[in-house]
Amino acid sequence: MNIQRPNLFLGCITGTSVDGLDIALIRIADSQSIAIERAETVPLPDKLRKTLLELGQPGADDLDQTGYCDIELGHFIGEAINSLLHRWGLKPTDIAAIGSHGQTIRHRPPTANRPYGFSTQIGDPNQIAERSKLTTVADFRRRDMAAGGHGAPLAPPFHQALFGHLSGTTVVLNIGGISNISILGKTPSGFDTGPGNALMDSWCERHIGTPYDQSGKWAAAGKIDESLLAACLSDSYFQLTPPKSTGREYFNLTWLNQYSKLSTTSPVDVQATLCALTVTSVLNAVHQQAPGIRQLIVCGGGRLNNHLMSSLAQRSDFTVGPSEDWNIDGDAIEAALFAWLAHCRLAALASNEPAVSGAQGYRILGAVYAS
Numbered sequence: 343m344n345i346q347r348p349n350l351f352l353g354c355i356t357g358t359s360v361d362g363l364d365i366a367l368i369r370i371a372d373s374q375s376i377a378i379e380r381a382e383t384v385p386l387p388d389k390l391r392k393t394l395l396e397l398g399q400p401g402a403d404d405l406d407q408t409g410y411c412d413i414e415l416g417h418f419i420g421e422a423i424n425s426l427l428h429r430w431g432l433k434p435t436d437i438a439a440i441g442s443h444g445q446t447i448r449h450r451p452p453t454a455n456r457p458y459g460f461s462t463q464i465g466d467p468n469q470i471a472e473r474s475k476l477t478t479v480a481d482f483r484r485r486d487m488a489a490g491g492h493g494a495p496l497a498p499p500f501h502q503a504l505f506g507h508l509s510g511t512t513v514v515l516n517i518g519g520i521s522n523i524s525i526l527g528k529t530p531s532g533f534d535t536g537p538g539n540a541l542m543d544s545w546c547e548r549h550i551g552t553p554y555d556q557s558g559k560w561a562a563a564g565k566i567d568e569s570l571l572a573a574c575l576s577d578s579y580f581q582l583t584p585p586k587s588t589g590r591e592y593f594n595l596t597w598l599n600q601y602s603k604l605s606t607t608s609p610v611d612v613q614a615t616l617c618a619l620t621v622t623s624v625l626n627a628v629h630q631q632a633p634g635i636r637q638l639i640v641c642g643g644g645r646l647n648n649h650l651m652s653s654l655a656q657r658s659d660f661t662v663g664p665s666e667d668w669n670i671d672g673d674a675i676e677a678a679l680f681a682w683l684a685h686c687r688l689a690a691l692a693s694n695e696p697a698v699s700g701a702q703g704y705r706i707l708g709a710v711y712a713s
């Protein structure tokens with residue numbers, strides 16, 4: 343008997359910026375055709391956001407707090423899905439599954455001393471399945487890591503599926519808390535280039551009390567401190583050859599505090615320098631790994647930072663633009679990725695890219711929690 347499954351999938355993620363829960367609805371016509379139908383970001387309650395940020399900092403990793411927060415976030419995601427489905431006029435039975443990434447609170451990729459890394463996401467999928475009555479797919483990174491990979495970034499094969507039809511060398515840049523690039527091609531490559539918005543966000547919060555630098559106006563008012571920038575860029579992460587991945591447990595204010603020049607540079611100039619750090623580290627990576635690039639498609643919240651975007655464009659001899667220039671909502675892509683990963687899991691399709699993660703081979707990613 344051939345039971346027809348619905349072809350709508352939901353995906354959701356709270357990214358390293360911990361700014362909100364991104365939810366996307368996609369339609370899969372066949373494995374080649376993905377349409378992003380709807381997307382929305384649901385803000386996180388302040389207290390939950392604060393706890394998630396705390397848990398992401400090594401040293402603040404109390405097991406009880408982690409356990410309760412896992413449940414609380416899973417519960418929040420389940421309820422958020424219910425109210426969104428209601429508003430969108432959809433029933434759980436219209437949806438094949440939801441892919442939920444959850445919140446990364448620790449990402450430790452493999453190193454020379456430890457051949458297997460780990461990556462911890464919370465947002466209990468049992469809670470999501472229980473509240474929403476949806477088949478829930480989660481835990482997307484650890485199988486790749488068990489095969490010796492970084493479990494990150496997961497986006498390149500999906501970026502390839504969305505933008506692979508474009509001609510000329512194309513790079514997709516996602517500027518979330520951390521930045522990652524996908525270099526499109528028959529076998530896409532890609533890696534985390536380093537900080538995206540995370541350092542700028544934390545610096546803003548500390549000095550001007552806002553969660554981020556609206557349009558990059560504060561950074562635009564400062565002057566880049568070249569010696570601080572050079573010191574930051576000398577960090578060994580930027581010299582590593584891919585595969586490589588990183589997170590907020592590495593690029594954070596503690597990391598920044600190690601640079602003595604910080605204490606004699608005015609806060610606004612530090613902000614300008616942090617913006618330049620994101621831009622320079624991205625462009626260095628692009629030039630090194632994608633010579634001859636024709637277009638850089640930018641997604642994630644960083645594309646709304648006008649100062650960052652104009653700095654990127656000014657320093658590039660190729661086309662730079664937000665993904666909207668290619669008719670795709672740049673806030674929807676990451677959540678849509680997890681919807682696509684849920685589809686791959688249910689169809690038993692491998693969805694990692696060993697050339698990206700360094701895993702020993704292709705693997706089916708994700709664990710299924712029945713509806």
Ligand SMILES: Nc1ncnc2c1ncn2[C@@H]1O[C@H](COP(=O)(O)OP(=O)(O)O)[C@@H](O)[C@H]1O
Binds near residue numbers: 357362556557644676
């Ligand atoms: N209008 C804006 N101006 C400048 N930066 C913005 C704007 N909107 C969002 N951002 C940045 O984008 C971040 C969120 O991006 P997002 O793609 O959701 O990252 P993540 O995947 O890490 O959650 C915010 O923390 C902020 O730094």
Ligand SMILES: [Mg+2]
Binds near residue numbers: 356357359362364
């Ligand atoms: Mg986000």
